[in-house]
Amino acid sequence: MAEQLRLPARAPLAPARIARLSRRTEYRDHSSSTREPMAYLVPLFLGICAVLAIVLALLSRNGMHAAFSALAAELARRGIHFRGMIPAGAWTTVPPTALDLPQRGILLERADGLRASLSPNATQGAATVPGFGPIAPMHTLVEVDSALPDQMICAPDRAQGAFGPFPPAPLRTGHPGFDQRFAIYARVEEGNSYRPAPPNPAPWARSAAAPLIFSNLHTLGFVAMHVHGGRARILFAPLPVDGMVSAMDTASMIAGAHEARRPAPIPTPLRTGSPPSVVLAIVFFVFQGFGIPLLPHVTETGLALAGSEIACPNGGTFKKGYRNRSDQCKLPNGKSYASASAYQAWQFAFWSAYNLAVLGAGSALYFRHRRNNALAMTKNLAT
Numbered sequence: 001m002a003e004q005l006r007l008p009a010r011a012p013l014a015p016a017r018i019a020r021l022s023r024r025t026e027y028r029d030h031s032s033s034t035r036e037p038m039a040y041l042v043p044l045f046l047g048i049c050a051v052l053a054i055v056l057a058l059l060s061r062n063g064m065h066a067a068f069s070a071l072a073a074e075l076a077r078r079g080i081h082f083r084g085m086i087p088a089g090a091w092t093t094v095p096p097t098a099l100d101l102p103q104r105g106i107l108l109e110r111a112d113g114l115r116a117s118l119s120p121n122a123t124q125g126a127a128t129v130p131g132f133g134p135i136a137p138m139h140t141l142v143e144v145d146s147a148l149p150d151q152m153i154c155a156p157d158r159a160q161g162a163f164g165p166f167p168p169a170p171l172r173t174g175h176p177g178f179d180q181r182f183a184i185y186a187r188v189e190e191g192n193s194y195r196p197a198p199p200n201p202a203p204w205a206r207s208a209a210a211p212l213i214f215s216n217l218h219t220l221g222f223v224a225m226h227v228h229g230g231r232a233r234i235l236f237a238p239l240p241v242d243g244m245v246s247a248m249d250t251a252s253m254i255a256g257a258h259e260a261r262r263p264a265p266i267p268t269p270l271r272t273g274s275p276p277s278v279v280l281a282i283v284f285f286v287f288q289g290f291g292i293p294l295l296p297h298v299t300e301t302g303l304a305l306a307g308s309e310i311a312c313p314n315g316g317t318f319k320k321g322y323r324n325r326s327d328q329c330k331l332p333n334g335k336s337y338a339s340a341s342a343y344q345a346w347q348f349a350f351w352s353a354y355n356l357a358v359l360g361a362g363s364a365l366y367f368r369h370r371r372n373n374a375l376a377m378t379k380n381l382a383t
Helices: 015-039 041-077 096-100 156-163 210-220 241-255 276-306 341-382
Strands: 080-085 106-110 115-118 140-145 151-154 183-185 222-228 231-236 317-319 328-330 336-338
Touching (some): 041 080, 080 241, 106 241, 140 241, 231 241
Antiparallel strands (some): 140 231, 317 328, 328 336
């Protein structure tokens, strides 16, 4: 009976086959233990880049605040106080970081009453000058007390808007370059109509500082000047803060202080009014455009090199899904199954680190650009 129940004995495995099986098992164990951690090297590297980018953004932000504090200190040293405009149109205290975006509304004022403003409000600024209202493009407005007679200096096509259909006869300053673009319009005082011409309305044009004044007017983009009741209002092109201070100095020379001063430096470029969120969004989507084409390479080729066991632990070839199709693992027999959840975690780690690195780098560039603007304005004011 025992002999009938005896199972047939298996032939012993050859030593060569035993060695091959042991090497295969050893390779599989080594593959699963080393290739899976290698797949996380790319997200780890991007995570380190994201941390460095965020640290750099914070340092750049601190540098920007320090630069604007130095700019505010330089304005205070020159006796100039600044305020910003709130949506209601009133002037109020603003942080120093608002100094590089004056087109949102800013007012510079000295204790002697000299002031310069740049206002987006259609009822302020250039709109208050005859011939430039009620709606006019934004201009830098400088206001200063002056003993000059009532007059208007503007381009000839603006004269009718200021004086009506019959403006006074235009007068010249004697400076050919200036007189080609602008003219002086001054009414003859009542009772003095016998005079062939009114008294000299622009003594500054023949003073020792005249060459410097005309040079500054050209540099700062002079538009018009209106004098009425001992108050002069001068329009310039939209200027940054350093240009507004130069315009105040030039207006002071025109008003009566004819002593020569330093030439007005070329103003720094006026920064556009795009808010930080828009700038960062543009940078983010631009780099996303470069990053999305990397997705097939990172997933298919990257997983094949670093360890496809993350996405396909049961074997097979990983295939990235497109057009709302799920990621699949195809087996040699033609069947397929969904990729493992570990791959979703790997993909989240990769894109989170990538996006943080892009946002951090974009923020650092943005803060650095604003810091450089503040340093350039401070340098122009200090020289």
